[in-house]
Structure formats: structure tokens, C-alpha cells
Amino acid sequence: MNANDWTEAALAKYIVTNPMLQAEIQDLSPKEQQQQTLWAFEDEAENLGIPTWELALTFIAETPEQLKELRLAAHKEAAEALDMDWEEYCELNEVEV
Structure with a gap:
């Protein structure tokens, strides 16, 4: 598994923990929902001062x-x-x- 795989696996768990984000993106296409979720995930990692792959590990471990x-x-x-x-x-x- 690499960083991209970790992030993909983490996104499914990440979106469940963010009902506000779910509500904001519910009317978007599945592709747009995925992109918005990824951007929110990347922003959260940046706000925490850690790489995206490391945040992903916290969700999949x-x-x-x-x-x-x-x-x-x-x-x-x-x-x-x-x-x-x-x-x-x-x-x-x-x-x-």
C-alpha cells in the first residue's frame, strides 16, 4: 500500500466523521463529492501540520x-x-x- 492507497482507504472513514461536509456535498455528482472530500481531507492535514499520508494512517490504523x-x-x-x-x-x- 502506498500513500495514495492509504488516502483512498481513509476518505471513506473521513467523510463519515464529517456530517457537515456530507450535507454540503450531497447534491454534487459522485466524482465531485470525491474531489471535495479529498480537498477537505488535505486541508485538515495542512491545518494539523502533518502530511496527508500521515492523516490517512490515523484513519486506517x-x-x-x-x-x-x-x-x-x-x-x-x-x-x-x-x-x-x-x-x-x-x-x-x-x-x-
């Missing part, structure tokens, strides 16, 4: 332990993609192992 595991997995993928040493990556990104 079922336990705090799973959330920690998912975050670590995401950071490990990023470190590998950047071809960085794991310890150096953790230090630079303030990742607690």
Missing part, C-alpha cells in the same frame, strides 16, 4: 500500535527511496524508533 507500525513502514520506504541510511533518515526527520 485500528490501534495505536498499528499506527506506529504503519508510520515506521512509511518512513522506511521513504528512506529506501531516497537511498539514505536508516539512522541518518530518522535523525533528520525526527523519527522515533
Whole structure:
């Protein structure tokens, strides 16, 4: 699963937690509803000062332990993609192992 997959999975749970947003978008087409939900989700992540993928993980994780595991997995993928040493990556990104 990647960040896009996480966000898609999280949007279904996110919209349920936002009845005001549901009411605002109910008359839109399904495609427009999805886009508005995504924008609201991205705005919420920005307001919280976290990346969208991290907010997505908070919605899809079922336990705090799973959330920690998912975050670590995401950071490990990023470190590998950047071809960085794991310890150096953790230090630079303030990742607690």
C-alpha cells in the first residue's frame, strides 16, 4: 500500500466523521463529492501540520500500535527511496524508533 492507497482507504472513514461536509456535498455528482472530500481531507492535514499520508494512517490504523507500525513502514520506504541510511533518515526527520 502506498500513500495514495492509504488516502483512498481513509476518505471513506473521513467523510463519515464529517456530517457537515456530507450535507454540503450531497447534491454534487459522485466524482465531485470525491474531489471535495479529498480537498477537505488535505486541508485538515495542512491545518494539523502533518502530511496527508500521515492523516490517512490515523484513519486506517485500528490501534495505536498499528499506527506506529504503519508510520515506521512509511518512513522506511521513504528512506529506501531516497537511498539514505536508516539512522541518518530518522535523525533528520525526527523519527522515533
